[in-house]
Amino acid sequence: MIPWLQDADTPFPPIDMALDEPNGLLAAGGELDQQRIITAYRSGIFPWYSPGEPVLWWSPNPRCVVFPDQLHVSRSMRKRLKKKDFKVVFDTNFDAVINACAAPRDGADGTWITAEMKAAYNALHAAGIAHSVEVYMDDQLVGGLYGLAIGKLFFGESMFSRSRDASKIAFIKMVEQMQIWGYALIDCQVSNEHLFSLGATEIPRDQFQSYLNRYLDQPQSHAWQFDAIDSELE
Structure with a gap:
C-alpha cells in the first residue's frame, strides 16, 4: 500500500519509500495546487496519472x-x-x-x-x-x-x-x-x-x-x- 495524501497539510513520504513495482510510485491523492506541485519537484517527485484516477505521485529509481x-x-x-x-x-x-x-x-x-x-x-x-x-x-x-x-x-x-x-x-x-x-x-x-x-x-x-x-x-x-x-x- 502507498500513503494517501488526505489534504494540503499531509506531507509526502520520503522518496526512498517509493515502490520498486511499479517503479517509483510513492503516494496518491491530494490536489494539484501550486505549492503542492513545487514541493513535489523540490523533493524529487512528480505527478503522473490517467483521467479518472486520483493524482499519483512518482519518484523512479533510476532517474x-x-x-x-x-x-x-x-x-x-x-x-x-x-x-x-x-x-x-x-x-x-x-x-x-x-x-x-x-x-x-x-x-x-x-x-x-x-x-x-x-x-x-x-x-x-x-x-x-x-x-x-x-x-x-x-x-x-x-x-x-x-x-x-x-x-x-x-x-x-x-x-x-x-x-x-x-x-x-x-x-x-x-x-x-x-x-x-x-x-x-x-x-x-x-x-x-x-x-x-x-x-x-x-x-x-x-x-x-x-x-x-x-x-x-x-x-x-x-x-x-x-x-x-x-x-x-x-
Missing part, C-alpha cells in the same frame, strides 16, 4: 536525466540544424504547447495530461515557474516542450512534434541554452530511446537527490530568451 555538457547531436541532426528554416523561442504560447502535448498520439490511448494538469501548469507558467520552448516553421507551431525551472535545474514534462525532428530541435536548442546559463541537469523522469539518442542517461535516485540539494536554491539571473549568438551545434 533519467540529461547533463547539458553531455548532449548528443547526431551528424544528421547537425545537418538539419544548419538549414535554419525554423525559429525557436521561449514562452510565446505555453497553452498551445501543453495542449499539443496532450493531443492524441499514434499508437497511444488517451493522454495523461488531463484538464486538471493543464490548468495547474498554466498557473505555474503564469507564476514564472513553468516554461515552454516553441519551434516555428513558416509561422506555424510545429514542435516544442514544457517543464519547470527551479534553481539551476529544469524538470522536463512533455514534448511534441508536428514536423520531422521538431521536438529534437526544441530539446537540443533548450539544452544548449541551459548549458550557457549554467544549469546542472535536465530531469527527463523516465527513459526512452528518443531521449537516449539525445544523450540522456540514468542515475540512481540518491544521486539525483544530491543534485536537488545542491542546485535547487541557486538563483536564476537570466531572461527567458535565447542568446543571439550562433551555436557550435549549428
